[in-house]
Amino acid sequence: MSNAVARRYAKSLSDLAHSEGCLETVASDLSGIVTLMSDSLELRSALGNPSIPLSERSAVLKTVLAKLGAHKITCNFMSLLLDNNRLVSLSDINSAFEQNYDERIGRVRARVCSAVALDKATLEALEKHLLAVTGKEQILLETEVDASLVGGIVTHVGDLVFDGSIRTQLNLLQNKLLSQETPAQA
């Protein structure tokens, strides 16, 4: 499925959930279902197997959703995806929905990658600065530790990148050295 189709599904769900006042609940449900399906190969196989009758797959889905305590809108949306054979694109739909949800509540997601784990005070200071940079009301930090950075932090916020890692500095140094002409080349 193309991203455009996933965005259309996500926007429809977001509009409906927003009008019903259960946007956060549906977002949580959808995130939980995506996590469950990515963790469970059996569930993915059962729901995506066309040799199993649709009625049986629908029953399985309803049982899972009932156990998760999903909202009615979430249940109907998942049934629609199953009927339209769009469950394979659930991850894309969820990403588009989260983006839509973030825009609705004025939230932005930031991915913070550091060479060592960051303490709470650092994260709070970074969150404060990023809110000022983006002008959003909320920010959701997703942290990650990557030792290959050697030192420093790299933060992605939407299209913005704040890169303070030693690895990037070394890469810049290498590119600079490579771009310089030697006397023989000149």
Add this chain to the structure above:
Amino acid sequence: MSPRTVLCTLGLTALFLVAASDIALAAGGAGAGPDIPGMLRHLLNLAILLGFLGWALRKPMSDFLTSRRLEVKEALDESWKSKASAEEVYQEIEARIANFEGEIETLMTDVRSDADMERKSIEERAQQAAAQLESAAKRSVDEELRRARRELREQAIGLAVGHASALLSNSVRDDDQQRLTGDYLGKVGEAAKR
């Protein structure tokens, strides 16, 4: 010759033969001596016959002779022309034979000149080809040299940066990380102010 003329000629010829036979009979049959009056009469007949033949055949004979004369004249002219042409050819051959040595010398000179020009042309082309080959070989060697230098340089820089990265990984301590984090927050804070 017209049919009328032919008929007249045939008639007179027959008359002449009759007269001739009478003369023969008269000459053989008398036996006592020559019959002078008879001979005269026959001679007269003969003269008349000859005169008549001369008168009757005058025009055709004249035409025939004129035509014949023209033919002979044309043949003679043609012979003269052929002779003149043959003489010209003969003179030309004579002249060529006389100049044969000179022509051979001229021919040899031309051949030598052409051969010299061809040799020079071949030498020039060979020199140009050799110069082009030399130039191409030099360019190829220069390019290979540049490529080898570039690759060596890239490898050296890559190794240097790799070693630097390894050294830094082992030497960056917690207080360095704290300092890097503080610098980073400062830069993001400055971006937020802008």
